[in-house]
Amino acid sequence: MSENRCALITGITGQDGSYLAELLVSKGYEVHGLIRRSSTTTTGRIAHLMNAAPGPGSVELHYGDLSDSIGLNTLILDIEPDEIYNLAAQSHVRVSFDKPLYTMDITGVGALRILEVARQLARRKEVRVYQASSSEMFGAAPDVPQNECTTFRPQSPYACAKVYAYYQTINYREAYDLYACNGILFNHESPRRGEQFVTRKITRAVGRIMHGFQDKLFLGNLDAKRDWGYAKDYVEAMWLMLQQDEPDDFVIATGQSHSIRDCLEIAFDRVNLNWEDYVEIDPRFFRPTDVSFLQGDCSKARESLGWEPSTPFDELIRIMVDADCDLAARERALEDMNANTDPRK
Numbered sequence: 001m002s003e004n005r006c007a008l009i010t011g012i013t014g015q016d017g018s019y020l021a022e023l024l025v026s027k028g029y030e031v032h033g034l035i036r037r038s039s040t041t042t043t044g045r046i047a048h049l050m051n052a053a054p055g056p057g058s059v060e061l062h063y064g065d066l067s068d069s070i071g072l073n074t075l076i077l078d079i080e081p082d083e084i085y086n087l088a089a090q091s092h093v094r095v096s097f098d099k100p101l102y103t104m105d106i107t108g109v110g111a112l113r114i115l116e117v118a119r120q121l122a123r124r125k126e127v128r129v130y131q132a133s134s135s136e137m138f139g140a141a142p143d144v145p146q147n148e149c150t151t152f153r154p155q156s157p158y159a160c161a162k163v164y165a166y167y168q169t170i171n172y173r174e175a176y177d178l179y180a181c182n183g184i185l186f187n188h189e190s191p192r193r194g195e196q197f198v199t200r201k202i203t204r205a206v207g208r209i210m211h212g213f214q215d216k217l218f219l220g221n222l223d224a225k226r227d228w229g230y231a232k233d234y235v236e237a238m239w240l241m242l243q244q245d246e247p248d249d250f251v252i253a254t255g256q257s258h259s260i261r262d263c264l265e266i267a268f269d270r271v272n273l274n275w276e277d278y279v280e281i282d283p284r285f286f287r288p289t290d291v292s293f294l295q296g297d298c299s300k301a302r303e304s305l306g307w308e309p310s311t312p313f314d315e316l317i318r319i320m321v322d323a324d325c326d327l328a329a330r331e332r333a334l335e336d337m338n339a340n341t342d343p344r345k
């Protein structure tokens with residue numbers, strides 16, 4: 001069904017972009033990815049996908065930035081993708097309090113730039129757009145669990161930017177008949193999760209503690225609760241949303257909520273350590289306002305998309321701890337090797 005289809009992924013170097021690229025390659029898509037020019041390599045998560053010759057099942061990268069309308073226009077009108085997945089964002093909630101205007105420009109207006117060029121492309125051919133919306137948009141909403149009808153109460157510049165992008169996506173769907181969907185995804189994690197997000201910060205620390213690289217872990221609010229799923233499952237939902245007869249918006253979640261303390265308990269238990277011996281609170285990691293509780297209801301996605309979460313929270317955290325213990329073991333072996341071959345010794 002998806003043979004000879006062409007997709008553009010913004011944010012292809014991120015956690016979700018890498019899993020989505022893998023999924024689309026496995027389905028025979030010609031995948032194009034937008035990457036930012038950087039003085040260091042940012043393509044580590046997708047390096048294993050870069051070997052195929054151009055065409056179906058390949059990934060081709062293009063320099064660009066969500067702030068650069070002209071660059072986006074040129075690129076998208078040139079590639080003429082059938083599907084655009086807008087995953088790029090300044091995606092860190094804490095950072096958005098320090099950089100609110102930048103976050104709005106990339107995470108909010110960046111989505112509008114994509115929609116606007118998609119509207120132009122739609123004059124030539126059909127194009128479908130996925131917008132990476134977020135459970136952070138629910139913020140302080142009193143309803144539990146949160147679904148597609150829950151009113152947004154955003155609690156950060158990041159969440160406000162995502163609400164803006166969410167409504168622009170709906171507006172382009174209704175005003176211009178563009179096939180555009182919002183995936184309202186609750187937190188999702190994996191061994192590829194950025195190390196500044198709390199689950200990965202914890203599992204990375206467990207690996208590093210086990211191999212003697214660190215002996216303390218500094219965290220902020222341990223009482224917050226999130227509905228955490230596995231990123232690999234969640235990119236499947238993104239793809240499914242763009243394969244329907246009609247565009248729509250969907251909540252993607254597990255329906256289970258856990259605290260940061262639960263995460264610490266599972267992660268340190270995996271290596272038979274007591275987290276309370278290692279964790280210290282550092283006020284630098286508190287936020288001016290923090291979302292205290294998120295729990296999603298994905299009944300609509302279950303019924304309409306046939307989507308199901310596959311990995312329970314404790315299993316997810318154990319997968320991440322095992323991967324981070326392996327990573328730290330490799331780093332230790334490299335360090336020992338370098339020490340033994342150091343000519344100054």
Ligand code: NAP
Pocket residue numbers: 010011012013014015016017034035036038042064065066067086087088089090091092106132133134135184185186187188189194
């Ligand atoms: P991530 O790992 O932080 O990846 C973000 C991606 O955006 C990276 O590829 C990054 O490129 C790129 N990017 C950042 N600024 C850019 C710019 N100005 N122009 C072009 N690209 C830019 O995020 P993720 O966890 O994969 O999440 C993917 C999307 O889903 C994001 O929009 C996020 O806000 C949203 N979301 C995530 C979750 C979650 O729990 N993971 C839940 C709901 C929604 P570099 O590699 O160069 O930094």
Ligand code: G4F
Pocket residue numbers: 091092093094133134135136185186187188196197198199201218219220221222224225226260285286287290291
């Ligand atoms: O892991 P987090 O930074 O994720 P957060 O803020 O929920 O945002 C993530 O999920 C959203 C979906 O709801 C995405 F839209 C967004 O892009 C991102 O992927 O923090 C989770 C909780 C927060 O309550 C935070 O205060 O963990 C708490 N926390 C406690 N100590 C910490 C820390 N968070 C971080 N990042 N670092 C800490 O040291």
